[in-house]
Amino acid sequence: MIINVRTTQDQQFIDITSQVRQFVEQEGLQDGCVVVYVPHTTAGVTINENSDLTVPRDILTTLNKVFPVTGDYRHLEGNSHAHIKASLVGSSCTVLVENGQLQLGTWQGIFFCEFDGPRQRRVQLKAIASR
Amino acid sequence: MIINVRTTQDQQFIDITSQVRQFVEQEGLQDGCVVVYVPHTTAGVTINENSDLTVPRDILTTLNKVFPVTGDYRHLEGNSHAHIKASLVGSSCTVLVENGQLQLGTWQGIFFCEFDGPRQRRVQLKAIASR
């Protein structure tokens, strides 16, 4: 399945946990895992705290300090920083499923990570049964 | 299955390779993969060298230099650095299984990564058959 995500800022974390949870229910997956995959090279996906929005804010701010938007880059599109961040947070997340339920920790949410927006983006979901 | 991990330091890598190997044997998984998942937002899991303990030491020290414990963070709990590190090393690892054996490289071990301890932590394991 594909989730469409509309980002509205140049860099932004968007919580997609409820869509992933809904997907698991629709698929009827009882035991296994869900792979959340981002088919873009300047965006990624990560799992982190989604109850206090200062957490994604601090992650984005700190990544920008360490991997600045402007720098000694050769790639002419001006978004090398976004490619770097995408490779560091990664293009996929795997979350376990047991008894039909997504096994996220208490404070965990799944975030689509926009590093070069705003854009129309997609997230692919796949249910994998344990056997 | 769930592994309980008791961390004893604020930041610490704990080798959980033997528990993961034991899990694969118990499950009787012959061919597929094991997903090692950390349901916390200030801890993660990574695969790296476990024969020379200066390696995890250097990884932790360097991460602290680049993503310092204290900084210009908004999150009031004082552990933003740990959330950042958790997103960078990631909340899960996937290791292949063939002929009932975990397919780790010669020097590879699986480390639980504590970034905001000491705490009582959990690691979830799931065996996924190839077909």
Place this chain on the structure above:
Amino acid sequence: MIINVRTTQDQQFIDITSQVRQFVEQEGLQDGCVVVYVPHTTAGVTINENSDLTVPRDILTTLNKVFPVTGDYRHLEGNSHAHIKASLVGSSCTVLVENGQLQLGTWQGIFFCEFDGPRQRRVQLKAIASR
């Protein structure tokens, strides 16, 4: 299956997309995912843009600026920087498969990441069916 990769530089991204695609066809996997796993501790695997080679160049250069080759490291082999980078980009990637086709995004390629070469390296591939 195992892919052999011969790296020729100390740090280098090598595009292995075509080998992974060929593997999916050989396996006849219709629906599921492929796990690309690197059994080394000073190398990794990442997904990023493979049409403009300045992108992997900028990623490597920036990682070297942030995690320098020489530094205050204890590990005596002189490759701590490579272990750190390996844990950050990660030792595996998961890519979805639908209708027998690898579901990479338009600009995405799969790169073996050499951080301590040149060496003879291996990449393990595993096809996992969705159910």
